[in-house]
Amino acid sequence: MTDHLPDDRDAVREALIAWYEADHREFPWRRTDDAYRILVSEVMSQQTQLSRVEEAYADFLDRWPAVSDLASAERGEVVSFWSGHSLGYNNRAKYLHEAATQVVEEYDGEFPTDPDELQELMGVGPYTANAVASFAFDNGDAVVDTNVKRVLHRAFGVPDDDAAFAEAASALMPAGESRVWNNAIMELGGVACGQSPRCDEAGCPWRRWCRAYETGDFTAPDVPEQPSFEGSRRQFRGKVVRALGNHDELTLDELGPRIRVDYSPDGDGEGSRTWLRGLVDDLADDGLVEVAADDGGATRIRLRA
Template identity: 75%
Template sequence: MTDSDGAAAGEGAVGDGAEGGSETADGDEVTPELPADRDAVRDALVDWYEADHREFPWRRTEDPYEILVSEVMSQQTQLDRVVPAWEDFLDEWPTAAALADADRADVVAFWSDHSLGYNNRAKYLHEAAGQVEEEYDGAFPEDPDELSELMGVGPYTANAVASFAFNNGDAVVDTNVKRVLYRAFAEIHNADDPDYETVANALMPAGESRVWNNAIMELGGVACGKKPRCDEAGCPWREWCHAYQTGDFTAPDVPEQPSFEGSRRQFRGRIVRLLGEHDEMDIDALGHRIRVDYAPDGEHGREWLRGLVADLADDGLIEADDGEDGAVVSLRR
């Protein structure tokens, strides 16, 4: 899933000489995080993307203004809602010059009417258009550092515009890309502080930021989401991916699910099912029925069981009455 790979995760996913960032015979630097056969990894991803991908309209343009509008609108907004808003916005203000000449109140009103959130983005976009016209004579800067000088354009957005408009960016590293890289590489997965940007840039083919960033973001959005769809989406990195080989699909934004076997959830469920079959049960009889190692005075004994019972009682599911012969537990009717 994301993060490219090379060599099956279980067996030598990294080439020799990786430790010191040495170079291969062709001068390609080898890092601990990258597979030896990175060309195969690159080709597999680009071929997969070019064969079939989601058709967003901003992927069909290299106009930096149109791409900037799409990037700003896409911040924390679902892409299916961005498409009609983007098209309407460009119908209203088709160029940076047109936007710069617009009344800012109209731009903010458009933003609000289309539920794009955070109206200050509209203000910044309007001001950025003015900067392009006044400071750059109507021609967008092509370098990420210069693009970052535009109002409201941070490093990520600047790099995206440089990549998609001018093919002049670094590797994009967003949440989706981090998820891909984390899952695909055992070395990143196991690192305490993974260096995503270094790895992503070392993996990206030189001078191909446009297609590469579109492709790896597509991989994270289509095949390697929080719920992976490796086979359904035909993920091109399955043969190299650590997650696919091991079945461990955790990621920074996908925490590991606690095991159900032996969990409190499992025993709470057993208690409710048993009480559904009996009017009431003595707490020790209940304990012996829900786990074979139950011992009243043991680690998993009355104190442990009373904690489960108390939780279920707080949830309004059962009742517990303490009598002379000990606690009796029943379902709440």
Template identity: 75%
Template sequence: MTDADEGSDGTAFAGDASPSAAALEPMREALVAWYERDHRAFPWRETDDPYAILVSEVMSQQTQIDRVVPAWESFLDRWPTVDDLAAAERSDVVAFWSTHALGYNNRATYLHEAATQVVDAYDGVFPKTPDELQSLMGVGPYTANAVASFAFDNGDAVVDTNVKRVLYRALDVTDGAYESAAGALMPAGESRIWNNAIMELGGVACAKKPRCDEAGCPWREWCHAYQTGDFTAPDVPTQPSFEGSRRQFRGRIVRLLGDHDEMEVDTLGHRIRVDYTPDGEYGREWLRGLLSDLDDDGLVKIDDGGDRVTARLR
């Protein structure tokens, strides 16, 4: 891994993995389109109420998401507004927290105190910036930025474990450069959609066990890990087993075609696999299957001229 360098477009990314200024906008568009096309349906994604979003963020800290959804819905049924929560007995809030196995009961205490602050210090109106939101009890930089982003579209780029994994794998970003790289990637003034999208990418396609092809990762064309086959990450200290997998050979194909205008299929086969034989088990039929997958993903174009079949990146 390399330290982050300043790109030609003024953004900070890791050296060899730096996307050009021309690639940056297509990367943004591809990710947002992927997210809008299909994403996990969490109820707090359907609201811009800062109170409801704050509750979801506090509940999600170190709690499995499948337990958070019913707890969040029950919590808002019981205390639907910040005024309701501020007026509640703190002991009732803590008892709810414990009953729903949300862990660390002090988070319930902090959430109740934060609601009281909003009512007493802000006349019931939530502050809108990350800095102001950090004045609330128990609200740190990450939670403040998440609420500012998802409630007010007024946040900075979110950097959580999932986002770090994406940046490390896709752009070869290393410790100390995550914040600057994430900020450079995010389109100005679009923190709500962008942070949802990149967090979804890390949670669905670029999880600890990557699902690049299965989840249709929109960044495969540019991803350093996908092209090299190295899917280690800060929270994934050992490389998942992919030796001999179709993903490994797809990555080799993309990397080779990136260095050539086009290649004949047999030449490509011999370059990606030492035991490639045109009519063998790992021959043209096997290779055409890989190329067809990449063609379906919009990454590779197959030109069939009869006797001469070539492949190139789109």
């Protein structure tokens, strides 16, 4: 699908990189090429507002400044931190901790530099692996995220198709410059070409080629809406982890009122003991908590170390 791209691709590339290098948002993870710090930022940024990520990122690195520090930490401490900073699914904390352990034990503390090998780390999928390879080692492919899809669709009419987006993004990226290019095109999507475009205000460098700017049609690819966090199962899972982080061990009925003011042991709907046991079992399946029955038959839960 590269036939949608302008003929003078060098001019397109130079315009974007010059725009980015002249002025861009200063995030702390953009001021480092340390693979560990970049991995932390990438995992934290998944479906989490960047304003919240910045504070959590600084606190996380104060506590675990190097990959060896994270690897030697107790998993429960990492999960409690994650939950306490409202960073989304606690599985991400678990996987980040396990990835750090892999780097220390299997790679002698040095991160792999290749996207394919980075995917061997726990919880690191193709997007995250490519981002770490790009921003830490300048050794990645073109990043294709929601921002990039929106830019390519609007500017050059690339069809709303994952394969088409990947092909077009790769064709545009200058060889061997994944660090600056991927930062620049994501910045363009985040600053100038958001859901409400700011073409002139942000000085978009692609206005002279952009179909949307020419036609006024700023239709963008469909983006699934993030489910509401308030009152969600994800929110209550986080509350369970935080409550257990403050106690060595709790029974179901001790835990219930700490996560819902309307907790009632009876019944089988939301707020019941059955509902809570389902949450706890999910967390146990994810390896985050341990569940056991005491001598009296009560179910007792604790964070897994």
